[in-house]
Amino acid sequence: xLAVSPLRNTGNDGKQGEKENNFSISPEEFPDFGEGxxxxxxxxxxxxxxxxxxxxxPDLEMDQEILAGDFPVSGGEESEMNNSFMSEKAEVDSSRxxxxxxxxxxxxxxxxxxxxxxxIMSGSDEAETKLKSLPNKEAYKTRKSSAAQAKNxxxxxxxxxxxxxxxxxxxxxxxxEQLGVDKAVPSRILEIMGIDCLTRHNIASHLQKxxxxxxxxxxxxxxxxxxxxxRQMYGGGGGGKRDISxxxxxxxxxxxxxxxxxxxxxxxxxxxxxxxxxxxxxWPKYLAHSPPPPPPPPTTWAHPPPPDPSFWHHHxxxxxGLTPGTPYFQHPLPLTRFPAPPVTGIPPxxxxxxxxxxxxxxxxxxxxxxxxxxxxPSKESIDAAIGDVLLKPWxxxxxxxxxPSIDSVMGELQRHGIPEIPPSLA
Amino acid sequence: xxxxxxxxxHMVHHLIxxxxxxxxxxxxxxxxxxxxxDIKPIITxxxxxxxxxxxxxxxxxxxxxxxxxxxEMEAKNRIQNMLSKSPKRETEETKQ
Numbered sequence: 001x002l003a004v005s006p007l008r009n010t011g012n013d014g015k016q017g018e019k020e021n022n023f024s025i026s027p028e029e030f031p032d033f034g035e036g037x038x039x040x041x042x043x044x045x046x047x048x049x050x051x052x053x054x055x056x057x058p059d060l061e062m063d064q065e066i067l068a069g070d071f072p073v074s075g076g077e078e079s080e081m082n083n084s085f086m087s088e089k090a091e092v093d094s095s096r097x098x099x100x101x102x103x104x105x106x107x108x109x110x111x112x113x114x115x116x117x118x119x120i121m122s123g124s125d126e127a128e129t130k131l132k133s134l135p136n137k138e139a140y141k142t143r144k145s146s147a148a149q150a151k152n153x154x155x156x157x158x159x160x161x162x163x164x165x166x167x168x169x170x171x172x173x174x175x176x177e178q179l180g181v182d183k184a185v186p187s188r189i190l191e192i193m194g195i196d197c198l199t200r201h202n203i204a205s206h207l208q209k210x211x212x213x214x215x216x217x218x219x220x221x222x223x224x225x226x227x228x229x230x231r232q233m234y235g236g237g238g239g240g241k242r243d244i245s246x247x248x249x250x251x252x253x254x255x256x257x258x259x260x261x262x263x264x265x266x267x268x269x270x271x272x273x274x275x276x277x278x279x280x281x282x283w284p285k286y287l288a289h290s291p292p293p294p295p296p297p298p299t300t301w302a303h304p305p306p307p308d309p310s311f312w313h314h315h316x317x318x319x320x321g322l323t324p325g326t327p328y329f330q331h332p333l334p335l336t337r338f339p340a341p342p343v344t345g346i347p348p349x350x351x352x353x354x355x356x357x358x359x360x361x362x363x364x365x366x367x368x369x370x371x372x373x374x375x376x377p378s379k380e381s382i383d384a385a386i387g388d389v390l391l392k393p394w395x396x397x398x399x400x401x402x403x404p405s406i407d408s409v410m411g412e413l414q415r416h417g418i419p420e421i422p423p424s425l426a
Numbered sequence: 427x428x429x430x431x432x433x434x435x436h437m438v439h440h441l442i443x444x445x446x447x448x449x450x451x452x453x454x455x456x457x458x459x460x461x462x463x464d465i466k467p468i469i470t471x472x473x474x475x476x477x478x479x480x481x482x483x484x485x486x487x488x489x490x491x492x493x494x495x496x497x498e499m500e501a502k503n504r505i506q507n508m509l510s511k512s513p514k515r516e517t518e519e520t521k522q
Contacts, residue, residue: 377448383443386462389437398441401484404476406432412472419468421434 163203168195172206181211438465438473445490449495 033296049155164172176184193203389395413421431461445455452474456467478485 234441347430377450382445382448382450382458383450383462386441386458389440389444390463393433393437393440394451395440397440397443398447399484401439401443401446401477402480404435404473404480406428406435408434408479409476410431412476416468416472418466418468421431 162198162206164206169206171195172203172210176207176210180215435473438469439477442470442474442477449492451492503511 132223136338162168171193172189176191178184179188186200186207189203189207190198190200202239410421438459441459442455444456450458453473456470459465459470459491460467
């Protein structure tokens with residue numbers, strides 16, 4: 001210990017105090033590294049020798065030994081600490097990390113492959129932590145105790161940074177679906193997923209985000225569903241609101257927003273396992289993965305758009321030269337992309353609400369069971385919708401359900417005495 | 427011939443989806459399609475059933491939801507009836 005101090009002092013006066021303090025703290029922690037190795041540490045103020053037992057940075061060899069043995073791979077609890085020090089100790093680290101990581105990589109099930117100064121290296125992080133003894137007792141404590149003491153890190157508590165890849169997320173969703181969204185318990189999910197790298201906490205927080213996301217999606221659907229209600233209203237009301245933008249319609253006190261709210265809930269549920277893959281992947285920042293072009297996602301709840309033009313044209317000159325669906329979703333469309341935002345941060349969701357605050361607000365307010373004013377759609381609106389389909393068969397299906405088996409249908413019809421369709425007799 | 431059958435079935439499928447958006451029941455759908463699109467109810471019914479087979483989860487949820495909605499409606503009607511009988515309470519209701 002004593003031998004160390006002077007060495008360090010020569011290197012960095014500024015850090016002297018720290019070093020000395022450090023050293024004095026736990027002399028017995030000093031590994032039996034050769035004196036010569038200490039020289040290496042001279043230049044690295046951040047490498048705090050001594051505190052860490054055996055992990056003393058200065059000695060590469062030591063690191064490996066330590067890595068091989070002692071660390072509970074707790075998955076980067078200490079990644080925090082490491083991050084902050086990574087850059088500083090870049091030089092040393094790189095050399096150390098090489099060796100350290102080689103050993104550690106096998107331990108951790110980290111997703112990322114980058115190691116140097118990358119906080120994602122949870123597995124190696126841990127080793128790194130050990131390597132870079134932090135200048136304070138905290139590091140020491142952290143190492144000593146279990147990695148679970150993330151709180152000791154300078155950056156506060158942060159768990160292993162799990163990289164929710166689309167694949168991982170898909171497995172997660174499968175597990176959740178299997179258990180039932182509302183009944184999905186993190187521990188069970190973890191079991192089903194069977195991935196060691198994930199902690200229950202990772203799952204729990206991901207689940208929370210996921211549920212919140214679903215709620216948003218459903219709100220969107222409800223909103224969209226509200227449009228069909230609106231359409232009926234307009235159909236019945238004779239377009240009294242010609243100049244009112246669609247967004248205001250709900251605020252007119254027309255309660256029906258919610259009636260349809262549930263309509264799409266099953267849509268979402270059903271769609272989840274398979275159909276909504278794209279939506280799911282749209283979720284946490286995976287827009288890039290499956291960037292559903294605006295039409296498709298809204299398609300699921302975009303029933304309103306296709307028939308809308310006919311209504312809008314009748315009742316509203318809203319058309320801004322928009323093709324079916326577009327005007328309608330000018331706002332909602334961006335919203336459908338919001339799935340990414342909620343995960344990345346708070347602002348986006350708020351922004352989203354700001355954009356459409358007329359509607360989402362009303363929708364969410366009335367998201368609960370609501371009197372079904374228009375439980376039975378008006379004849380006019382139905383007629384119009386049907387007419388639209390007949391005239392424009394190329395329009396996308398509003399729900400996008402899996403089509404029935406032709407053979408099955410034909411067979412069934414024949415059994416009922418209908419040999420061919422379209423029937424020759426009207 | 428097969429093509430026309432396929433496209434016809436597709437059309438009926440499309441129409442049924444529209445009805446679903448309108449939250450209609452199978453019967454309502456059959457009636458609507460027959461009335462507005464001249465489609466034999468048996469055809470609508472068959473396609474609906476087939477769709478149901480292919481999209482079990484959706485239809486299960488759809489049905490459940492409709493049932494819930496019907497219940498809601500009935501409850502609402504009951505409440506409204508009660509309210510209409512009691513003028514005082516109307517103010518509370520309107521505050522909603």
